[in-house]
Amino acid sequence: MGPQHPSTHGVLRVVLKLDGERVTGSECVIGYLHRGVEKIAENRTYQQFAPYVDRMDYVAAVSNGLGYCEAIEKLLLVEAPPRARVIRTILTELQRIASHLLWLGTHALDIGALTPLFYCFREREEILKILEKYCGARLTTHAFRIGGLQYEAYDTFEKDVERFCKDFESRVVEYETLLTNNRIWIGRTKGIGILSAEDAIAFGVTGPVLRASGVKWDIRKAAPYAAYDQYQFEIPVGTTGDTYDRYLVRMEEMRQSRLICLQAIENIPPGPILAKVGKVLKPPPGEVYHAIEGPKGELGYYVVSDGTVQPYRVRIRPPSFINLQAFDRMVRGHLVADVVAIIGTIDIVLGEVDR
């Protein structure tokens, strides 16, 4: 199957071993989008590399940027000012909603439900408009800078976010009326692609996929970064770890992200938005591993500095790449028609898988 199949969301080739209609084994062939991002990092300065990270998970560029900037800040031993941290949190949560919406629309489309896509893109558009008003770009945003932010929040930023959040509450209900109790949807997702908690941990699976298997673990709670320690939100978990559970977990996560945004816009502290980091960044020699909870799972940056203006090594721990490893375990024993459901439910972005 693939590499250019509409359900693979990019260029993923899956070699399936079949017994009639049943899948007895699989192998993912990846690398079609490999650009050598980690090599590029070693040949750029710390600031110059920042826009490149947006091009890995290109539907959640803001999250990538947050992880990178925070990792370098840790390496430099600086902290972004409180105001920057809150604005970062708002934008990252909006991006999480946008990423989940794109997932929901395309996942439903793969399974045969055409309508949700249009609803999802309607709301996603609102988020992209906010991002565009904030930094001028919709997808590859480069919204953050090492040490804080480049741009102050625009005049009606809070109002725009608030209006989106107000509307969004009823919008999630709309998606749910289309899918949650839909018999076809349940038939196509319940009991499909079950991943046990033990397997999920052994495969290093993180994010909504891990939580749907019943592991209550979210880096926003386990090791809070940005301004997450100031807000209250729940971590939704599933019970069986099937495709339907992963759907429910992501739906609830969108609701929780909305609550975080509402809490955050109530009180954006005044003050500077950029810490004093200087124009030439030369982190003291050493290394750091920093992980954030991206929309797809643990997004980690392992950065080694040798004291010069260029990173000695940047290793990106891509959640999509590692989650995709569990695909074989999830797909065995299912029908060919379920393969697209399982690829969709892992929520991969090939730009991040291949880097």
Place this chain on the structure above:
Amino acid sequence: MADEPKQPQPPAVPTGEKPASTPSPVSTPTAKTSAPGAPAPPAKPSAPAPPKPPVVLQTPLDNEMVSRFRAKFGGAILEAMEDRKQAILIVDRARLAEIALYTRDEEKFEMLSDLTAVDWPKREKRFDVVLNLYSFARNERLRLKAHAADGEEVPSVVGVWLAADWLEREVFDMFGIVFTGHPNLKRILLPDEWQGYPLRKDYDILQQDTAWVRENLGIESGQ
């Protein structure tokens, strides 16, 4: 497809005009000489500025966990340290799999977050194989490192954490480090027939397998 980034409103990327915009090693010394003289460093909380004593970032680590490791493995734990408050254990390459199993079962680091490598070509043992671990039970992270010379094989940890399968393949692909005991060690991101290991420091950023490109893509490399 409708999501092409539109024209940015603010002026071009502001971090562009850095002295090291040319990715050549020449840029490094110029930056080095200019920075200490500039008035900026004292404002930087991190930089080892002249008036302040240099910040010690790497400190030896000696806690109960390290003692347990030392008691169990003795000389195989080469070094225990902290860098920016993150725990690092440097272990003997030959006993890596055994130490990994103990770390998972006894110290409860159930998840392998990441496995990668770093190349230090001037060192006698040029590669660091780096494992970033996470413990759900303790909500802690730990980094295991093993040194390996070019051509030296590293024991695979696929038997300990299944996640290591693709990660070790990627390290093999990018660095050419062979993991003994790996069930399916072949390239993962690059084509199987590709020659060379791109993330080695002696592999230039513009370098590529020109013969492969010519044969399979039908173009001269550099196009």
